[in-house]
Amino acid sequence: xxxxxxxxxxxxxxxxxxxxxxxxxxxxxxxxxxxxxxxxxxxxxxxxxxxxxxxxxxxxxxxxxxxxxxxxxxxxxxxxxxxxxxxxxxxxxxxxxxxxxxxxxxxxxxxxxxxxxxxxxxxxxxxxxxxxxxxxxxxxxxxxxxxxxxxxxxxxxxxxxxxxxxxxxxxxxxxxxxxxxxxxxxxxxxxxxxxxxxxxxxxxxxxxxxxxxxxxxxxxxxxxxxxxxxxxxxxxxxxxxxxxxxxxxxxxxxxxxxxxxxxxxxxxxxxxxxxxxxxxxxxxxxxxxxxxxxxxxxxxxxxxxxxxxxxxxxxxxxxxxxxxxxxxxxxxxxxxxxxxxxxxxxxxxxxxxxxxxxxxxxxxxxxxxxxxxxxxxxxxxxxxxxxxxxxxxxxxxxxxxxxxxxxxxxxxxxxxxxxxxxxxxxxxxxxxxxxxxxxxxxxxxxxxxxxxxxxxxxxxxxxxxxxxxxxxxxxxxxxxxxxxxxxxxxxxxxxxxxxxxxxxxxxxxxxxxxxxxxxxxxxxxxxxxxxxxxxxxxxxxxxxxxxxxxxxxxxxxxxxxxxxxxxxxxxxxxxxxxxxxxxxxxxxxxxxxxxxxxxxxxxxxxxxxxxxxxxxxxxxxxxxxxxxxxxxxxxxxxxxxxxxxxxxxxxxxxxxxxxxxxxxxxxxxxxxxxxxxxxxxxxxxxxxxxxxxxxxxxxxxxxxxxxxxxxxxxxxxxxxxxxxxxxxxxxxxxxxxxxxxxxxxxxxxxxxxxxxxxxxxxxxxxxxxxxxxxx
Amino acid sequence: xxxxxxxxxxxxxxxxxxxxxxxxxxxxxxxxxxxxxxxxxxxxxxxxxxxxxxxxxxxxxxxxxxxxxxxxxxxxxxxxxxxxxxxxxxxxxxxxxxxxxxxxxxxxxxxxxxxxxxxxxxxxxxxxxxxxxxxxxxxxxxxxxxxxxxxxxxxxxxxxxxxxxxxxxxxxxxxxxxxxxxxxxxxxxx
Numbered sequence: 012x013x014x015x016x017x018x019x020x021x022x023x024x025x026x027x028x029x030x031x032x033x034x035x036x037x038x039x040x041x042x043x044x045x046x047x048x049x050x051x052x053x054x055x056x057x058x059x060x061x062x063x064x065x066x067x068x069x070x071x072x073x074x075x076x077x078x079x080x081x082x083x084x085x086x087x088x089x090x091x092x093x094x095x096x097x098x099x100x101x102x103x104x105x106x107x108x109x110x111x112x113x114x115x116x117x118x119x120x121x122x123x124x125x126x127x128x129x130x131x132x133x134x135x136x137x138x139x140x141x142x143x144x145x146x147x148x149x150x151x152x153x154x155x156x157x158x159x160x161x162x163x164x165x166x167x168x169x170x171x172x173x174x175x176x177x178x179x180x181x182x183x184x185x186x187x188x189x190x191x192x193x194x195x196x197x198x199x200x201x202x203x204x205x206x207x208x209x210x211x212x213x214x215x216x217x218x219x220x221x222x223x224x225x226x227x228x229x230x231x232x233x234x235x236x237x238x239x240x241x242x243x244x245x246x247x248x249x250x251x252x253x254x255x256x257x258x259x260x261x262x263x264x265x266x267x268x269x270x271x272x273x274x275x276x277x278x279x280x281x282x283x284x285x286x287x288x289x290x291x292x293x294x295x296x297x298x299x300x301x302x303x304x305x306x307x308x309x310x311x312x313x314x315x316x317x318x319x320x321x322x323x324x325x326x327x328x329x330x331x332x333x334x335x336x337x338x339x340x341x342x343x344x345x346x347x348x349x350x351x352x353x354x355x356x357x358x359x360x361x362x363x364x365x366x367x368x369x370x371x372x373x374x375x376x377x378x379x380x381x382x383x384x385x386x387x388x389x390x391x392x393x394x395x396x397x398x399x400x401x402x403x404x405x406x407x408x409x410x411x412x413x414x415x416x417x418x419x420x421x422x423x424x425x426x427x428x429x430x431x432x433x434x435x436x437x438x439x440x441x442x443x444x445x446x447x448x449x450x451x452x453x454x455x456x457x458x459x460x461x462x463x464x465x466x467x468x469x470x471x472x473x474x475x476x477x478x479x480x481x482x483x484x485x486x487x488x489x490x491x492x493x494x495x496x497x498x499x500x501x502x503x504x505x506x507x508x509x510x511x512x513x514x515x516x517x518x519x520x521x522x523x524x525x526x527x528x529x530x531x532x533x534x535x536x537x538x539x540x541x542x543x544x545x546x547x548x549x550x551x552x553x554x555x556x557x558x559x560x561x562x563x564x565x566x567x568x569x570x571x572x573x574x575x576x577x578x579x580x581x582x583x584x585x586x587x588x589x590x591x592x593x594x595x596x597x598x599x600x601x602x603x604x605x606x607x608x609x610x611x612x613x614x615x616x617x618x619x620x621x622x623x624x625x626x627x628x629x630x631x632x633x634x635x636x637x638x639x640x641x642x643x644x645x646x647x648x649x650x651x652x653x654x655x656x657x658x659x660x661x662x663x664x665x666x667x668x669x670x671x672x673x674x675x676x677x678x679x680x681x682x683x684x685x686x687x688x689x690x691x692x693x694x695x696x697x698x699x700x701x702x703x704x705x706x707x708x709x710x711x712x713x714x715x716x717x718x719x720x721x722x723x724x725x726x727x728x729x730x731x732x733x734x735x736x737x738x739x740x741x742x743x744x745x746x747x748x749x750x751x752x753x754x755x756x757x758x759x760x761x762x763x764x765x766x767x768x769x770x771x772x773x774x775x776x777x778x779x780x781x782x783x784x785x786x
Numbered sequence: 787x788x789x790x791x792x793x794x795x796x797x798x799x800x801x802x803x804x805x806x807x808x809x810x811x812x813x814x815x816x817x818x819x820x821x822x823x824x825x826x827x828x829x830x831x832x833x834x835x836x837x838x839x840x841x842x843x844x845x846x847x848x849x850x851x852x853x854x855x856x857x858x859x860x861x862x863x864x865x866x867x868x869x870x871x872x873x874x875x876x877x878x879x880x881x882x883x884x885x886x887x888x889x890x891x892x893x894x895x896x897x898x899x900x901x902x903x904x905x906x907x908x909x910x911x912x913x914x915x916x917x918x919x920x921x922x923x924x925x926x927x928x929x930x931x932x933x934x935x936x937x938x939x940x941x942x943x944x945x946x947x948x949x950x951x952x953x954x955x956x957x958x959x960x961x962x963x964x965x966x967x968x969x970x971x972x973x974x975x976x
Binding site: 508 | 815816817818819823825826827828845847849850855856886890892893915943944945951962963964965966967968969
């Protein structure tokens with residue numbers, strides 16, 4: 012780590028502004044703004060045809076044309092989502108002007124301004140985790156950050172493993188886009204957390220609707236997008252260094268980012284970033300959760316060039332994780348599981364340690380992304396994106412005869428993806444994207460485990476075509492419609508239970524349609540609605556699982572005859588301000604009909620030498636999910652406000668007329684927030700006292716679980732954050748306390764609730780220093 | 787706008803994307819995995835300390851978890867007899883057959899067998915000790931009294947708390963740990 016710091020510091024020194032020289036010395040500067048609401052339009056192109064000069068606005072819409080002679084100039088201003096405008100400017104002294112463009116996407120979704128993909132979520136309910144919110148989650152996993160969004164919950168396996176759940180769906184029904192590339196990291200496993208470093212991005216978007224048209228298979232429940240980073244386009248260095256200390260687990264994390272451009276090479280930008288986390292055993296209120304330590308490291312580097320017509324960007328990231336799995340969750344058979352549930356305490360508790368023993372997991376994920384864009388005409392752009400991912404996963408179990416050091420599961424997954432998209436206008440209003448995408452994936456079981464593989468080796472290839480068009484109607488309404496067709500080939504290589512080599516093949520072809528509308532009723536009230544279909548070919552684990560699942564002491568059997576899941580999800584989203592801006596509210600209501608919903612269902616018992624095990628088979632049924640997410644914030648006066656975030660989900664099995672297993676319980680978070688813009692030399696003071704109440708899940712299917720759902724629980728948290736502006740940057744400090752009363756509880760969505768309580772009281776202290784150009 | 791040109795470009799790219807796949811070499815055929823940790827057979831051999839015949843109890847499940855159900859056989863023990871019993875664990879799914887009880891003995895401080903008798907007049911007493919002097923249960927002294935029928939549940943615990951109350955005497959209640967093996971034999975004393 013020492014070398015890395017020295018490396019960053021070396022870059023801090025030669026930072027100097029660029030000065031314009033020459034006979035003509037006038038400066039024309041200005042901002043490109045949205046005509047309707049004056050939001051800045053990032054990266055708009057400003058062209059002076061007389062001089063054959065062009066400049067690109069920064070991410071705040073600012074541009075500067077130095078070294079001009081007095082005279083009259085034409086300014087042509089173009090932005091990705093706007094009709095270009097021309098304006099004549101008389102220049103006899105330095106001038107600052109404002110240029111207005113009619114921006115379609117911005118008028119619909121201010122959240123999407125300054126996006127490369129400003130038109131992707133029309134009609135879809137979505138939420139964003141910006142840099143500030145991410146900072147508040149520093150030292151936490153991606154899932155923990157996402158779980159602040161109403162409608163997003165966390166499906167966990169003890170304190171170290173958490174997967175995002177959107178509107179009651181998880182695993183292969185949630186698509187994760189890492190820098191815009193479909194993340195392929197064995198996400199079928201409930202104890203396989205996403206292998207990516209959230210700080211490799213500045214912004215995470217959660218789409219809470221079906222989005223197969225935009226993103227392809229698996230986006231049934233929703234999409235988690237770590238947005239591609241926006242590289243700087245001019246000279247100047249900026250960066251950030253962040254550190255967080257975490258009491259529960261006695262560890263912490265660090266993150267550092269540096270970005271800049273190159274003098275004299277306009278449009279070129281680069282960025283490097285690295286982060287790490289280190290945690291020992293977590294504490295539950297009454298005991299230590301032994302073997303729940305974690306080490307994580309990530310690094311990424313990207314460079315890009317942005318020209319008038321062409322742009323290109325390359326990105327590489329590396330992510331590594333080693334984590335302990337609660338040792339008391341290792342059980343031998345159903346008797347052990349029943350004993351664990353009956354005793355109410357973990358069978359293994361040892362003094363605190365930060366070392367990790369079996370059972371444990373190690374993961375390494377490498378991602379290479381290359382993107383090239385070519386502006387075919389003023390409005391049409393062709394974008395090619397290629398992604399390569401390599402995911403290596405080892406799972407270590409408690410084994411006899413000195414085999415604990417040999418992984419019981421050793422998988423290597425390699426994926427190539429390619430997309431070619433034409434962003435186009437048809438006429439002046441109708442615009443959208445049409446494209447093709449393909450992927451090639453190989454899964455290998457690395458030999459030497461001495462255990463029959465849980466999932467077989469396979470090759471999967473898929474190809475698809477899609478079109479998605481937007482039509483602005485007037486200034487306040489935008490319509491969206493799209494379609495995708497995709498075919499997937501799956502070729503499996505496996506040995507059956509009689510050790511005969513089999514190579515079954517499957518082909519799945521699917522289509523998805525979407526239609527949406529976004530209506531800005533007035534400046535402070537927006538309605539979005541969409542109805543979209545989505546699909547998911549069965550995962551190889553659902554087709555060919557065969558064997559004992561240690562974490563739950565069940566024998567899981569796949570069914571090779573399963574077909575694709577198909578979903579039709581409708582969402583209605585309302586967001587607005589009332590009472591002269593004092594009340595902010597956002598409501599999402601949805602219904603999701605899933606045909607051929609695949610899940611595990613008990614099918615008797617198998618007697619083995621280790622005792623009896625329940626047998627679970629993958630079966631398909633038809634499901635219906637619906638629910639609502641609500642956010643309300645009421646400003647009591649200039650400093651105090653009240654905030655509520657609540658969500659409910661209901662899931663029914665339509666065939667058996669029973670509840671679905673593992674649906675989130677109703678939850679509500681209520682907070683009292685105190686904000687002060689200034690406090691002495693400090694800025695943006697925010698104090699949040701939050702109460703989180705999770706109800707008991709009473710809507711459960713009979714006979715699918717080993718223990719009744721745990722009771723309701725209530726947690727109290729306190730957060731304080733403030734900013735200190737400095738000469739060349741700013742210092743940001745935050746303190747976050749969770750579960751302040753050290754309440755012992757278990758959560759229904761924690762798969763280790765059979766074995767131990769969840770984490771107890773926790774306190775995080777974080778410090779961040781940002782420097783360079785503000786954004 | 788020249789839609790034809792664009793369509794052509796897209797088509798070209800589509801064939802490039804799909805064409806790439808063909809270049810990949812045919813993936814290697816995986817090798818079958820011989821499970822090296824599976825237990826297929828538990829055999830307890832009862833040697834009469836007098837002059838009676840040798841009795842055998844056996845649980846056998848050669849195809850491992852799932853598949854064909856296991857076979858369980860248990861010879862009738864004689865009344866008022868004293869046996870010296872030894873337990874053998876085998877993995878018969880590999881060749882040569884692997885004697886897994888050696889591994890248990892190699893890690894004797896981490897393992898302990900428990901014999902839970904229900905209904906039958908049989909008593910098991912540990913006749914071995916691990917490196918710390920705690921029982922392991924690979925060998926036991928078995929005594930019988932009056933004619934009776936019932937069951938004997940044999941359990942192997944991994945990482946039990948061998949110092950917990952009653953554990954050294956064979957009481958599983960406080961043992962903890964995780965179960966490596968659990969087999970129930972029908973027991974007849976006649």
